[in-house]
Amino acid sequence: MTRFALTVEFDGRSFMGWQRQDHGPSVQQAIEDAAFAVTGERTTVHAAGRTDAGVHATAMRAHVDIAKPITAFRLGEALNARLRPNPVAIVACEVVPDDWHARFSCLGRAYEYRIVNRRAPLTWEKGLAWQVAQPLDAAAMHDAAQLLVGRHDFTTFRSAHCQSASPVKSIDRLAVRREGDRIMVEAAARSFLHHQVRSMVGCLALVGLGRWSAADLRDALEAANRARLGLNAPPDGLFFMGARYPARPEAAA
Amino acid sequence: MTRFALTVEFDGRSFMGWQRQDHGPSVQQAIEDAAFAVTGERTTVHAAGRTDAGVHATAMRAHVDIAKPITAFRLGEALNARLRPNPVAIVACEVVPDDWHARFSCLGRAYEYRIVNRRAPLTWEKGLAWQVAQPLDAAAMHDAAQLLVGRHDFTTFRSAHCQSASPVKSIDRLAVRREGDRIMVEAAARSFLHHQVRSMVGCLALVGLGRWSAADLRDALEAANRARLGLNAPPDGLFFMGARYPARPEAAA
Structure with missing residues (x-):
């Protein structure tokens, strides 16, 4: 298992907010679905903050754990390819230690x-x-x-x-x-x-x-x-x- | 007849370009239609430049001649009301001399x-x-x-x-x-x-x-x-x- 930190830009007009929910599209779900398409793994993407419907991000920070061997560069590229046409972009992707948590480590x-x-x-x-x-x-x-x-x-x-x-x-x-x-x-x-x-x-x-x-x-x-x-x-x-x-x-x- | 100078912002994604044409929406037509709705007059709106399809403007300059008595403030407000929901906004409107021409006076x-x-x-x-x-x-x-x-x-x-x-x-x-x-x-x-x-x-x-x-x-x-x-x-x-x-x-x- 490798932990990857993501920097995510998104246009909130297309989403019910960051957090996955039953009644509409969310940024979290878009990224989790893209990660599944890339790795075949059902993962949870954790973010620094949960934004409301209609709120945007230039640099939301998030993390995801992936078992499949893949470099940070390839993961970022592959997620972006699978995220289309959603207005969500992985602008940076890097490997972080297993105890780095997008929400709980955030200062x-x-x-x-x-x-x-x-x-x-x-x-x-x-x-x-x-x-x-x-x-x-x-x-x-x-x-x-x-x-x-x-x-x-x-x-x-x-x-x-x-x-x-x-x-x-x-x-x-x-x-x-x-x-x-x-x-x-x-x-x-x-x-x-x-x-x-x-x-x-x-x-x-x-x-x-x-x-x-x-x-x-x-x-x-x-x-x-x-x-x-x-x-x-x-x-x-x-x-x-x-x-x-x-x-x-x-x-x- | 009063000549009004307009400062126009628009999102070019919705238009075939500035200039009125038969095969699709144009910024010129949107403003001319709004002017007709406000004044009942069929006018021509002249711009400083003709932008292509997909090109935007923060401050295109244009002019229009109106016979109906109306102040620059009311004309700007009324055009904006009639332009909705087109992504075109009259951000300034002022009376100019009759020889002021958005294209030919432009330096x-x-x-x-x-x-x-x-x-x-x-x-x-x-x-x-x-x-x-x-x-x-x-x-x-x-x-x-x-x-x-x-x-x-x-x-x-x-x-x-x-x-x-x-x-x-x-x-x-x-x-x-x-x-x-x-x-x-x-x-x-x-x-x-x-x-x-x-x-x-x-x-x-x-x-x-x-x-x-x-x-x-x-x-x-x-x-x-x-x-x-x-x-x-x-x-x-x-x-x-x-x-x-x-x-x-x-x-x-």
């Missing part, structure tokens, strides 16, 4: 949320960004975002379906910047609650629109009450950008 | 060509970039590109269907840069021949792959012979990025 996750701030509808970015027609004040959003950085009870920003044992999480970075008519929100933490990034972005957008003050955001956080959530941003603009792991002395290729 | 056009240089297939960028699996040397491409800058006979880089009176054009800028696994080619000129940007990018890719030297590129240019074209890049990666016009003393809104 940090990074997301990016993309807003297009203009009146005109989206064209090729439809489903790949959140269009907000009213002008957003990105500087005010960034300033307010700093209230969420650090260790807090994020109950307000947590889905009712969240399975995390605790609502307390530690946000390492939450940065908002404008690039022309685009507003990019970068979020980094060891881990996030279900819907946490979308809920934080939704409330920051209220601040950017002038409908919430920074104090309103602080009150919502301190209330630790989901009913105080101002707005949950749509999945469209959310991208899983990468995961961080302990450095390894030697990385086998 | 310069800018294109960007996007290459994703990796083995893995594209996911959400499918049709929005050219995937090149073998490693490209962007610095070599940029150096060779400088041979094409300036005034030359571009017969080698011109489609057999090109209707331009002369094959002589003057390239103001042709810059190649790498950003991670992306290679971006920026091209600017007063005007381009049919297929010129795609043909230049295709041959620069041969240089980047090491299959052509810079001298091969120079020889192909100097041959002024379409048969010497090395490669025509696919339309997927090509974006019309903007057009330049003479400054106007006052711009009416």
Whole structure:
């Protein structure tokens, strides 16, 4: 048995989310089916995070155990060949030690949320960004975002379906910047609650629109009450950008 | 009659190109049909450039004459409402003088060509970039590109269907840069021949792959012979990025 770490890019518009489920296509199932086609083995693909329906990834990290002798290069190529025409791509594949776990070894996750701030509808970015027609004040959003950085009870920003044992999480970075008519929100933490990034972005957008003050955001956080959530941003603009792991002395290729 | 200048974004995957034609959907027709729905007037929309099937635009410039009294803001909003669900968006609309012509007043056009240089297939960028699996040397491409800058006979880089009176054009800028696994080619000129940007990018890719030297590129240019074209890049990666016009003393809104 060899453990392979995968770096996966996918277009969330085609899937019910990362996790395998009965009622629709998932990224996990697409990769597991491709692995079966390549190896004849029924395997489970474990990911750093479970993304929701409509959420994308540029660099989701995952791992899979394969018995068949195959190099990392050949496995990556073969998975990509079998994944077509699904919008899922294995952008990197490497051998890792048996105790390397995409989810449990992960030290940090990074997301990016993309807003297009203009009146005109989206064209090729439809489903790949959140269009907000009213002008957003990105500087005010960034300033307010700093209230969420650090260790807090994020109950307000947590889905009712969240399975995390605790609502307390530690946000390492939450940065908002404008690039022309685009507003990019970068979020980094060891881990996030279900819907946490979308809920934080939704409330920051209220601040950017002038409908919430920074104090309103602080009150919502301190209330630790989901009913105080101002707005949950749509999945469209959310991208899983990468995961961080302990450095390894030697990385086998 | 009021003349309105439009700035148009569109996803070329849905169209046979900019220009109205009998055998399939065009961006021009989509906008003209939307204008008819808004005003009841059958108008012609003139663009700064005619893009091919599969070519995109972030900021195509165009103009249209409307008799019905309507403000630029209302016209832009109404066109966008009627353009749905076509992937075409009017991102700006303004009143211009009657002698302002999107094509004939245009002083310069800018294109960007996007290459994703990796083995893995594209996911959400499918049709929005050219995937090149073998490693490209962007610095070599940029150096060779400088041979094409300036005034030359571009017969080698011109489609057999090109209707331009002369094959002589003057390239103001042709810059190649790498950003991670992306290679971006920026091209600017007063005007381009049919297929010129795609043909230049295709041959620069041969240089980047090491299959052509810079001298091969120079020889192909100097041959002024379409048969010497090395490669025509696919339309997927090509974006019309903007057009330049003479400054106007006052711009009416």
